[in-house]
Amino acid sequence: MKIEKKEVEHIARLARLKLNEEEKERFGRQLGQILKYIEKLNELNTEGVEPALHIVPLQNIMRKDEVKDSLPVKDALANAPATKGKYFKVPRIIE
């Protein structure tokens, strides 16, 4: 099983990754192997089994609408590769 180059390019674009030709070939092969491995699950009969969306049986975990302290601005910006004033700075977004 191998994922077509076109599909690899599509997935890479969605993930904002720039891949070279060799990578497209390699990742296509690896993605195919991963899917094939996961496909093993199809061997099980899951008729009448509810999808397990959560592993712990919790529900209605909620909080009150009460304001808590936010981070100081300098801490919020601490991990950013680029900042300007009190803003995160990113490459220009072209619509």
Place this chain on the structure above:
Amino acid sequence: MYQTVIGLEVHAELSLDTKIFCGCSTKFGQEPNSQTCPICLGLPGALPVLNEEAVKYIIKIGLALGCRILPEARFDRKNYYYPDLPKNYQISQNYLPFAVDGYLELPPSQKKGTPIKVGIDNVHLEEDTGKNIHSESGGREGYSLVDFNRAGIPLVEIVTRPDMHSLEDTESFMVSLRNILLYLGVSNCKMEEGALRFEASVSIRPDEASSLNARVEIKNLNSFKSVLRSLQYEIERQRRLLSGGEIVSGETRLWDEKEGKTLTMRVKESSPDYRYFPEPDLPPVVIKPQWIKTIRAAMPELPAERLRRFVKKYHLPPYDAIILTSSKSLADFYEEVVEGFPDGKHVSNWIMGEVLEKLKERKIGIEESSLTPASLSELLNLIKCGTISGKMAREVFAEMFATGKGAGEIVKERGLAQISDTRKIKETIDLILKKNPAAISDFQTGKKKVIAYLTGQVMKETKGAANPQLVNELLQEALQQQ
């Protein structure tokens, strides 16, 4: 003749103190990035916890729109990369929203007799994104700045069915929906702050029977006006294409407010590419019937009910009631005036006439004017007891509107009070009669018309301040005694 088919997606920020999944404040206009935390910044390991109040609000909205509240709601991740989205996914609801299958009945208009029901596909909860600010300089030096204070603000999305067929329908829907949200008190709906936003989709078809053409989605609509202008532009564009034998391609277009046209957007991921999947960090929300019952019992009166009540309680014609309840603040204002001056129709006449005229002139809503309900009822009472005439009232009202002063205060300041003092009027009558002996003999010989002349003279002497009716009565009396 083409038929137009319009649907809307409406986003409204819920007026809650904190964000949807964390305790950061939602206060507008604060220092950039001062209202963020590991959760709304999407830092690794942070765990979102749902704001309970947001759930109450969305159930309220669902009930107000006649929706079915689903017994279990879940959250999903909508995956896409954009700098205003810190986690690279938005927590939204794709599979099990809180409310589905509702409708909004548009208030009857003068043009259309039959009320139109706009179907509501679903009402769901999601988090708002951050705000991008674009630098002036383009090219390689260009950059964008991001403020995450808005990221995580509780947002309700209301998705309509494509049930609107004209700009009038669309406008009526937007106004009614905003009204409902304001009546519920769940959103301040301030469009200038981005608290209420729209996305429209529109397609046209040769006639009702044919299948729908590809629909075009329009983004970047920040006011009622831009929704209507962009739809107008888009309908014409599609008509031109179809009439020219071309086809309309389904796409998302961006509204350019300055140019007044829609533009093709860079190809964005279409729906399946959002790769929705269940949000593992948030457990499902089970809505017990008892919870719905409690919320339903506490629902405020909604615009449609208020309209009916206005007709019944204040004996208003439906037209008056429609106008008065079209804005919550106007309806509140009306009811407060009626409290001080209990003549519903009379108050309605003043509000629908003088008040709305002045508001229209200044292009403001009642809540932005300095006019108070107390001063308007005071004015109406002053007219009723004859302290001022209807003509004077208009002058006084103009000043009340301009300055926010009370009616009584203005009347006093400008010496406008009508003379209803019998003694003072009698003195003036004596004076006038002394000056006009001929008129007295005319009266005695049966020329009753002379009274009108004499009344005019008294009014002139008092510079129009005398109560004309009283003058007339007292004159008759005086002439008879001569």
